[in-house]
Amino acid sequence: MKVTELNTVDDIRSSLDDHHYIANRSLATSIFLSLKMEKPIFLEGEPGVGKTEIGKVLAQVLDTNLIRLQCYEGLDVHNAIYEWNYSRQILQIRMMEAEGQKDKEKISKEIFGSEFLIKRPLYQAIDYDGDNPPVLLIDELDRADEEFEAFLLEILSDFQISIPEIGTIKTEKPPVVVITSNRTREIHDALKRRCLYHWIEYPSAEQELEIVRRKIPEINDALGKQVVAFVQAVRQKDFYKLPGIAETLDWANALMKLGTTELSTEITSDTLGALLKYQDDIEKMDGDTTYGLVQRAFTEADLIST
Secondary structure (H helix, E strand, C coil), rough: HHHHHHCCHHHHHHHHHCCCCCCCCCHHHHHHHHHHCCCEEEECCCCCCCCHHHHHHHHHHCCCEEEEEEEECCHHHHCCEEECCHHHHHHHHHHHHHCCCCHHHHHHHHHHCCEEECCHHHHHHHHCCCCCCCCEEEEEECCEEEEHHHCCCCCCCCHHHCCCEEEEEECCCEEEEEECCCCCCCCHHHHCCCCCCEEEEECHHHHHHHHHHHHCCCCCCHHHHHHHHHHHHHHCCCCCCCHHHHHHHHHHHHHHHHCCCCCCCHHHCHHHCCCCEEEEEEEHHHHHHHHHHHHCCCCCCCCCCC
């Protein structure tokens, strides 16, 4: 499907839904505007709410390649755009010298050709020659340094790369850019101004239940509702790391593997490691707390509309 075929916000919601991503109207509107205005979409939210998944699903919807740049501390230009294949260059130099070639200019011209270039994600996105523009997912930008953030701003301004030995590479089909951040630090306003911004909240109980049903169709209705009601209650606690959708699915899968058909205090306590990822949080879930949340889940499960 081409961007030009997505003519309304409802088209976006329907296309995402076809690929099992449930988006509310606000998120679908942001995605729609990002595509039509050819601006990056900047997604922030707690870990595990489905930010990265949007990039993956968009690539499926648009029938194009996903090019992912996973950010981390110390990420630099060479790892994000390109670097030279030094070992291959040295081998080529030795071969040319063995053949009697001593002209340094010719050797230099030979080893700095495109065949010796290692293309990293940003280069791949700009040099892409497919029918549909690729989806460029710049994941967890907040993990990268501010220096890289400034460089990224320059790239997003005109989608071109200058390589001294080769020249300027510019795209005629700008990629669809999805940037995510867990907000471990603030991203500079200058970069945000280049984007359409959207904060992704935890899903409602109804949305989360639908996600569980889509991803784990074999789960029985009662257990699915209890799992969602329990997780929704846990998110109201003062924990260091609240469970995201990914943790909900992990926990539901774990319960299914154990043959669970209904929540209990015992099985919940035994499987907390699938839901909570920090020992301090698990320690707060003593017997009374877990029992209370399980009972609350039973009550609130019946209130989830389906």
